[in-house]
Structures are given as C-alpha cells and as structure tokens.
Amino acid sequence: MRKLVAGNWKMNGLVSSQAEIEALKGLTGSATCDIVVCPPFTLIDRAVERVKDSNLVIGAQDCHAQQSGAHTGDVSAEMLADIGARYVILGHSERRVSHGEDDEIVRAKAVAAHRGGLIAIVCVGETRHERDEGRAIEVVGEQLRESVPEGATSANLVIAYEPVWAIGTGLVPTNEQIEEVHAAIRQMLEERLGSDGNSVRILYGGSVKSSNAEAIFGLRNVDGALVGGASLKASEFAGIISAAV
C-alpha cells in the first residue's frame, strides 16, 4: 500500500512558516508516498496556493459537524474543501481532552468531513494508565467502533493510532506493541468494511522522527505516520518522508 505521511502543525506557524512548506517542496519532489501538511486554519489558504504543482496536499486539524450556522469560532468541512484542503484530522487526543470531544462528536465530524468531500484522519489511542491496565486494544477498539461513521471507505478514511503517552514525549511503543494494535485495528476495519478495510491506511503517531521512521514504517500494518513536532522543520519532516517507501 502506498504510504501516507501527514504533518500536524498543531497551534504552530505564522505567515513566515510558509518557508518550511516551500523548503519541503524542494526536498520531497521524488517522494514515493503521499504527503499531507496540516497547518493551523490561518495558513491553509496560503499553503494550498504554495503547494500547487507539487506532490504535497494540505489538510486541516479539525472541522465542525454542521455545514454552516451560528457556531462562533468554528469552521466547517465545506469551508475547508472550498479553499482546497483535502484532509482533516479528527478526534486527536488533544481535542478529545481539551475540547471534550467524545466518540459521538468525532463521528459526527467524520460524517461532515465526508459530506464536504474531505478525507478524515480519525485518531485513536490509549492513555498510559489504560495501557498499564492492559486495556489498550479495548480502548482503541471502542474508539474505532464509535468514531468511524457509516459510509467510510478506504478512499475517505485514514486511521491514526496515537498512544497518548507517546505524543510529544520522546517515548515510542515497542515494535510489538505497535504491530499488536495495528493488527487489531486492521481486523476491526475488515469486520466493519469487508475487504475494503484492508486498504484503509493505518498511520502510527507519537514521537516519530527521522531517526526512528524507517523502523516504524517497516512494521506490519503501518501505512504511514502522523507527525507532530518533527513536521515543523522541513529538513526533519523530509527525512521521515524519505523513509516511507
């Protein structure tokens, strides 16, 4: 399966940060994977213009479930598609925690993403406590079952497994732990989507760097990465992308 490497800039990036996108274009011209950059809302429009005629595409980090209306401060999937975004990250643990987004909200947003023509990158992942209790697969399974909407296909859905304790900490699960969770996700996707579940890309996210990317990409059922901190510098992100063959 063709790999996908997505960069989640989170709440980072000013107008001047477009230089990183420009640099990334220059460094990834011969990449053999799909590449997505998800800057903050404020930069999406400019970023879309920048990546025209390149192999980079732009995504967002969230969307509202409604198409329009009285939702101060929110942005809809249709608005994102309108300015050229192609993907949207949904259910990131930072939003689940700090914005109280539960599986039902994530699913409603995924429905909205599909309605607007965006590819939803749905994030799942256990906390340290849940892993220590031996509940990682159970937690991820529940999130997956409840967050993935009807109508999901390999063309409009990507799953990102991001153990909460690995995000921004420098901690990475063992290869066995990653393969175990990714295999469970694959199985659940097959149960849910039939043979098409085989073609849904499952990304790993959490402290991915150019130094560990090759080993992670070599694991069974790892179809790419969702990268936070290491996606902010073009040279480092390009190192990760070049490992995704």
Ligand code: G3P
């Ligand atoms: O969505 C990406 C993410 O949460 C991982 O962040 O900084 O550990 O790569 P980081």
